[in-house]
Amino acid sequence: MSQTEQRTAIPQHNIEARFEEPTHGPSTSSEWWRRSVIYQIYPRSFRDTTGNGIGDLPGITAELHHIAALGVDAIWLSPFFASPQKDAGYDVSDYRAVDPIFGTLEDFDALIAEANRLGVKILVDLVPNHCSNEHALFVEALASPKGSSAREHFIFRDGRGVDCQLPPNNWQSHFGGPAWTRITEPDGTPGQYYLHLFDSAQPDFNWDNPAVGDEFESVLRFWLDRGAGGFRVDVAHALIKASGLPDWDGRADGADSPGYPFADAPMFGQPAVHEVYRRWRSICEEYEGERVLCAEANVHPIESMADWVRPDEMHQSFNFPFLHTGWDHAALKAIITRSLKAFGAVNAPSTWVLSNHDVPRHATRLGATAPSPRPGDGLGPQDEQPDIVLGLARARAATLFMLGLPGGAYLYQGEELGLGDNTMLPNEHRQDPSYARTNGERLGRDGCRVPLPWDDSSSSLGFSDSAASWLPQPAEWAKLTRQAQETDPDSTLNFYRNALALRSSSQLGLGNLNWLEDTTNGQLLGFENTGVMVALNLGVEPVALPAGEVLLASSSEALSPAGPEGSAVLLNPNAAVWLRRASS
Structure with missing residues (x-):
C-alpha cells in the first residue's frame, strides 16, 4: 500500500477506543509559533555554490524553495557569523558580520x-554565552591589565594554591578538560584564568556586567x-553563573546524570537569567510580524524548563527530555x-524535536542494536553498527507520532530524506573540538553534520558542483538524494510532505491531546487530537486498530490485514498511523 493509497476505511473491530482523562495542549491562539514547524539548516552542510566543499548562504537561497515546499513555517539558521570556525561557527568573532566562507551581508539580505517571497521566516542562531577568543572585546581584555573594564566583559579570576597554579574552581568544560x-x-x-564552559577558544561573557547586555541588545536589533x-x-x-563560582562535581555535558543533568549546576539555570530574556522579548515585540525567541535551555526537570516560556519571556524552548526518550511506551507517555x-x-x-546538529540522528539512534559506548556521543567504525532498516522504520514512525502532538515541531535538515549519521566516518576527518580535547575518547558530533545529498550531478552528490565536501558522505546516500526521492510515492521525502500537509489541514498543532487507554500491554501508544487518532506500535506484535479512515501511515508496510478474510487491519511493529475514527 503506497502512501497515496492510505486514505482507506478500516472495518469495525472488537477493540474500541477508550480514552483517559484529557491532557490539554496549548491554547487555540492563531499565533504562528504555537503550532509551527521549523526546519533547522546547518549552513556548512546544506549546499555549496563555490566548490570549496563548505555550504553557504547563496546555496540556501538557491534551494530554499525545496524546504518551503515541505510545508514548514520557518528556518532556524545555525551560525553564519564571522568566526575562526573552531567550533563550526559557535565561536563568534563578529556578531554583525557574515563569515566569508558563507558569503556576505548582501547574501543574507537576499536570503x-x-x-519572504516563499512565506517562511528566518530565525538566527544567537550565541550569547561565549564568543571566539578572536573577538575584539576578548583581544582587548587580554591586552589590558587585571581589574580593567575590558576584562569585565569576561570571567577572569585569580588561580588558587601556590603561585596560583590551580584553576579558580573545579568546573569542567562541556568538551572535556578544565x-x-x-x-x-x-x-x-x-x-589570571578565564572561564570557558566549552572550548578554550570560546571565552564566556560576564553577564553580571551591564555592558554585555547592552551589546547583545544591539546585536538583536541589528538582525x-x-x-x-x-x-x-x-x-x-x-x-548567569552562581555568585562566587562554587565548586561542582558534575559533568558539564550532563552525561553522568542522564535523568536530571544540570539540576544543581552553579553555571546553569540561575534565576537572574530570566531578566535578560524579558528584556529581549520586549525588544522583539517592538517589531512587526511576531518575531520569536526559542531557548536551547537544557534544564531539568521539565517543569523548570517551562520557566523559560512564561508569557513575558521566550516563545519556545526545546524539549530535550522528549528528544532523549527512547523507544519506550511508559517513558514517552x-x-x-x-x-x-x-x-x-x-x-x-x-x-x-527528534534530531539536531548536536545529537545522533534519530534514524541512527532508533536503529542501534547495542547501548552507546559513549552516552550522548555518535557511533564510529569501531562500534557495533545500527540496523539501518529498523532505524528508518522507527524514525518515520516516531516522526509521524511527534507531528501528531499539539504544539510546535523542529526538523533537522536531511531527516526528510531518511538520513542517519555517517557512523563509518574515518577519525582523520573529525573536526568536533570534543574529539581533540578528549584525545579521541569522545567522537563528537561530526557524524550527524555530514553534507546533504541532492542529486547525482557530482561525486559530492550535488552538495557541491565539485567533489569537495568538508565531511565525507556515506556511499549508501547515493540512493537517498532528494532527486531520487522526488517521484517515489513511498519515499521518506514524500512521507514528510504528506505528514506536514495533513498536520496543517487538521490543525494538529493547535489541538488538545486525549490519551487512548492502553489495552495492549504497553505495545500501542495512542492519543486523539482534533479528531485524529495517532497510534504508535512500540511492541513486537501487530496490534488491531479501531474502526476509522486511515489518513497516513509511516510506511507502505505499516498496516496489514488481520485474519484470512482481511476483515480488520493491524498496525505492525515499529510503525505509526493517523486515522479518523468511524462514527459510533
Missing part, C-alpha cells in the same frame, strides 16, 4: 528576500532590522503528559 585557561599577562608573567524572524538562543540557560501540563500552565506550546 531574507527569498524567504573549564579554565590561564593567560600570559601583557608583561609576560603567568596571569531584526535586517528582517530576521527571531532567534534560537544557544545555551540559553548558562549566561510520561514525558509528553508532563510537558503538556508544565508548558500549558504558563500558556505556552511544548516544542517537540
Whole structure:
C-alpha cells in the first residue's frame, strides 16, 4: 500500500477506543509559533555554490524553495557569523558580520528576500554565552591589565594554591578538560584564568556586567532590522553563573546524570537569567510580524524548563527530555503528559524535536542494536553498527507520532530524506573540538553534520558542483538524494510532505491531546487530537486498530490485514498511523 493509497476505511473491530482523562495542549491562539514547524539548516552542510566543499548562504537561497515546499513555517539558521570556525561557527568573532566562507551581508539580505517571497521566516542562531577568543572585546581584555573594564566583559579570576597554579574552581568544560585557561599577562608573567564552559577558544561573557547586555541588545536589533524572524538562543540557560563560582562535581555535558543533568549546576539555570530574556522579548515585540525567541535551555526537570516560556519571556524552548526518550511506551507517555501540563500552565506550546546538529540522528539512534559506548556521543567504525532498516522504520514512525502532538515541531535538515549519521566516518576527518580535547575518547558530533545529498550531478552528490565536501558522505546516500526521492510515492521525502500537509489541514498543532487507554500491554501508544487518532506500535506484535479512515501511515508496510478474510487491519511493529475514527 503506497502512501497515496492510505486514505482507506478500516472495518469495525472488537477493540474500541477508550480514552483517559484529557491532557490539554496549548491554547487555540492563531499565533504562528504555537503550532509551527521549523526546519533547522546547518549552513556548512546544506549546499555549496563555490566548490570549496563548505555550504553557504547563496546555496540556501538557491534551494530554499525545496524546504518551503515541505510545508514548514520557518528556518532556524545555525551560525553564519564571522568566526575562526573552531567550533563550526559557535565561536563568534563578529556578531554583525557574515563569515566569508558563507558569503556576505548582501547574501543574507537576499536570503531574507527569498524567504519572504516563499512565506517562511528566518530565525538566527544567537550565541550569547561565549564568543571566539578572536573577538575584539576578548583581544582587548587580554591586552589590558587585571581589574580593567575590558576584562569585565569576561570571567577572569585569580588561580588558587601556590603561585596560583590551580584553576579558580573545579568546573569542567562541556568538551572535556578544565573549564579554565590561564593567560600570559601583557608583561609576560603567568596571569589570571578565564572561564570557558566549552572550548578554550570560546571565552564566556560576564553577564553580571551591564555592558554585555547592552551589546547583545544591539546585536538583536541589528538582525531584526535586517528582517530576521527571531532567534534560537544557544545555551540559553548558562549566561548567569552562581555568585562566587562554587565548586561542582558534575559533568558539564550532563552525561553522568542522564535523568536530571544540570539540576544543581552553579553555571546553569540561575534565576537572574530570566531578566535578560524579558528584556529581549520586549525588544522583539517592538517589531512587526511576531518575531520569536526559542531557548536551547537544557534544564531539568521539565517543569523548570517551562520557566523559560512564561508569557513575558521566550516563545519556545526545546524539549530535550522528549528528544532523549527512547523507544519506550511508559517513558514517552510520561514525558509528553508532563510537558503538556508544565508548558500549558504558563500558556505556552511544548516544542517537540527528534534530531539536531548536536545529537545522533534519530534514524541512527532508533536503529542501534547495542547501548552507546559513549552516552550522548555518535557511533564510529569501531562500534557495533545500527540496523539501518529498523532505524528508518522507527524514525518515520516516531516522526509521524511527534507531528501528531499539539504544539510546535523542529526538523533537522536531511531527516526528510531518511538520513542517519555517517557512523563509518574515518577519525582523520573529525573536526568536533570534543574529539581533540578528549584525545579521541569522545567522537563528537561530526557524524550527524555530514553534507546533504541532492542529486547525482557530482561525486559530492550535488552538495557541491565539485567533489569537495568538508565531511565525507556515506556511499549508501547515493540512493537517498532528494532527486531520487522526488517521484517515489513511498519515499521518506514524500512521507514528510504528506505528514506536514495533513498536520496543517487538521490543525494538529493547535489541538488538545486525549490519551487512548492502553489495552495492549504497553505495545500501542495512542492519543486523539482534533479528531485524529495517532497510534504508535512500540511492541513486537501487530496490534488491531479501531474502526476509522486511515489518513497516513509511516510506511507502505505499516498496516496489514488481520485474519484470512482481511476483515480488520493491524498496525505492525515499529510503525505509526493517523486515522479518523468511524462514527459510533
